[in-house]
Amino acid sequence: LTKHVVGVVGGGQLARMMTPPAIAMDIELRVLAETENSPSELAATMVGDFREESKVLEFSVGISVLTFDHEHVPLSILRSVETSGVSVQPTPQALSHAQNKLVMRRALQELGAPNPSWRAVSSAEELEDFIQSHGGVCIVKTPIGGYDGKGVRVVRNSSEVLDWLDKDLLESLGGELLVEEKVDFTRELAQLSARNQKGDFSAWPLVETRQVAGVCSEVIAPAPKTSEETLRKAQELAKLLAEGLGVTGVFAVELFETQGGQLLVNELAMRPHNSGHFTIEGSVTSQFEQHLRATLNLPLGSVQSRAKYAVMLNILGVSDSYDFVENYPAVMIQFPDVKIHNYGKSPRVGRKLGHLTVLGDDLEVALGQARSAREILLRVK
């Protein structure tokens, strides 16, 4: 009998949220988690370090495809897995663009995709040059290892990244930092899509993402007050990149929208993405189901919306001891339409502990419900 077995490296909330569609389709999900009691512990079949080649190879035995909860598995290890005869989706080649922001900028430039002004710098002098020619301010990024605002700094003087310019650290980062103009954007958007090995491509509607302190706080789907042209351009851009970079699985393109209505690529993610959590309730096919289908090279599911609007709010920890499950009764009695997602993590200030989703015909009503529900959930008793 055929049995699809998907191996996921990383036991965070993304792996956790792949479990329900895996149950529905009877796909066996195996997770290589970093720790015991990970958010994905139900599917965790191995605990170990994803930077250990032997561990990842051991984990890959008997699976149909290896995929990811995060982008941090060294490419050399993934190539070894491929050599062992196991499919890796997205491929190491594609994933290199999500792992390294300089590799990404260069590839995007080659594909003619809209980048902010950028350059690679390896010294304080080069950085100062860029700052001078870009209005006295820039964004400096470590090419690898950053996420949720980590590895990113707004910089007006090279002294603010002296630590990153340290010879040894710089070498460990590949010898160069990425410098980008500080884009004067009006809002941030995200274009989520999926592609399988056969080349089938499917894109959800463009969404607006609202960040607080560099971390996603709210997602509105579809992005409100957006022209047909922008919606179309975003999907075309995602398709260009997915095909040009050879992406398989779910693919998120984070975008800036400028004053002039231009879209610029901010970041790429090659896995289910925070901007797509709304699809669990909001779409015929969730990003988690689609990622399983796409990585297994099955036909993609419909990305049609289940409602006019979907609103997704992240739940970030406000205390190191308080568990928001204590507020379930209060929020459930007042908001029977709110869908609560709790990742089962131990609470910590600022940590992504869960999210909630509301669908509706009226955006303001849905947003109001979601915000009030989050406020109640986060009340520390």
Added chain:
Amino acid sequence: LTKHVVGVVGGGQLARMMTPPAIAMDIELRVLAETENSPSELAATMVGDFREESKVLEFSVGISVLTFDHEHVPLSILRSVETSGVSVQPTPQALSHAQNKLVMRRALQELGAPNPSWRAVSSAEELEDFIQSHGGVCIVKTPIGGYDGKGVRVVRNSSEVLDWLDKDLLESLGGELLVEEKVDFTRELAQLSARNQKGDFSAWPLVETRQVAGVCSEVIAPAPKTSEETLRKAQELAKLLAEGLGVTGVFAVELFETQGGQLLVNELAMRPHNSGHFTIEGSVTSQFEQHLRATLNLPLGSVQSRAKYAVMLNILGVSDSYDFVENYPAVMIQFPDVKIHNYGKSPRVGRKLGHLTVLGDDLEVALGQARSAREILLRVK
């Protein structure tokens, strides 16, 4: 930290489908399964016989509430669990009505609920009397142990149930068989609802169920061409019974609709029910999430529909060796809107192996898609 722990006796597809909402709400689900490799193996924390008191008591240690995937746990065992201080929902008292069809008929009669004509018989003579006074035909049911058409016979002569009238077997069934008139119904309906210990009650829209050989084949939600009065009467009846019998958790009332438009109670189930699988995609709150909420005495979720119509078709095995996962590509490419649910059971002719659901504004389109998709899924290569 608070942690809700729900223990489910029985590792079938109903327990399996409780897993996704348990993951979403971070409720720990523990399952006492009959066998290894049960449909609910992901949540199975113990394998053992639910008729063994010591096993069920051992399973109940440390859980918030004990509930069920089926109705067959002996009441004496459930009373022992209650005595040990663990909440059992539905209570043994309520559950007695779902376990024993004679207990149910008597209670319904007392509550003034619409029963078909019925009586308890303990001899061939009594049975012949009933047959004579009901047009020469009747339905004979064993009061306990029946499901999916098992334990139910259409009888024209008492000789057709000689085996059930055998003194020893009859005694094991409680000394009596249930005899009911063969209702001349126009269609079968099911009213699904939920109730928690606080008494909160919530009912999904009435659905039409279509049986083939005594097993549910299709469910249409809401029941098409149904008067407001019938919809209202069905919900009022469910509320009367839920309150009158003290039901907690999800509650299904299977109904006959007669030529004259009357509703008669056919069967009761006190757990998620085949007629409610459409709620996974079709309702803001699925029956599986609602069952967890209700048994934990949390406020109930909204039962609003996500689409005008939902169609659910069961997938019954057509071969003992063929696994319908082989037809995933064929059905997925043609029907990207169809949601496939595969219970992970080994195939067997006639066995419920899964179901599929389609939502839509046009009932005929949705039904057509679902039927074609099932046909493709069941093609044996």
